Amino acid sequence: MGKQGKEIVKANVKDVIKDLNTAYSDEWLAHFQYWYMAKWIKGMDADTLRPVLEEQSADELGHAGKLAERIIQLGGRPVAHPAHLLRWCGCGFKEPPSKRTDLDRVIKDVLQAEACAIKFYSGMAEKYRGTDLVTHELFEDLLKDEVSDEEQWEGFLDAP
Numbered sequence: 098m099g100k101q102g103k104e105i106v107k108a109n110v111k112d113v114i115k116d117l118n119t120a121y122s123d124e125w126l127a128h129f130q131y132w133y134m135a136k137w138i139k140g141m142d143a144d145t146l147r148p149v150l151e152e153q154s155a156d157e158l159g160h161a162g163k164l165a166e167r168i169i170q171l172g173g174r175p176v177a178h179p180a181h182l183l184r185w186c187g188c189g190f191k192e193p194p195s196k197r198t199d200l201d202r203v204i205k206d207v208l209q210a211e212a213c214a215i216k217f218y219s220g221m222a223e224k225y226r227g228t229d230l231v232t233h234e235l236f237e238d239l240l241k242d243e244v245s246d247e248e249q250w251e252g253f254l255d256a257p
């Protein structure tokens with residue numbers, strides 16, 4: 098990062114990189130979880146859920162990419178070993194249901210992951226509001242996406 102870009106960061110850069118790596122790990126795991134479930138599910142409503150899982154899986158990977166770019170920009174290193182994603186993540190990982198037709202579980206698990214992301218991003222956006230505007234804005238953008246993801250999945254709860 099350039100001289101002025103560094104100067105405007107008032108937060109502890111190590112802290113920022115740590116928080117970004119937590120988010121980055123959660124995004125990779127959400128990407129994996131949604132991608133897997135899109136392949137795995139079957140049954141009546143599976144064809145309705147599948148494209149949404151595929152689309153959001155791609156979005157979460159895009160989020161991981163943006164977080165990685167900010168980490169690198171700050172002089173950090175994004176978590177580089179998949180096994181370490183589980184150590185770094187803040188929301189944990191729920192293994193997709195063993196029963197392929199258990200779509201209720203899929204909906205519940207996605208909603209749980211999205212709710213955790215919303216809580217985390219909202220806290221992070223607040224935390225860096227006055228100390229690192231670029232990171233603040235990144236967290237805010239991600240927050241907006243997860244809020245809209247949650248809304249979409251809540252719609253499935255009322256589906257017949």
Ligand SMILES: [Fe+2]
Nearest residue numbers: 124156157160
């Ligand atoms: Fe995300």
Ligand SMILES: [Fe+2]
Nearest residue numbers: 211242243246
């Ligand atoms: Fe999401």
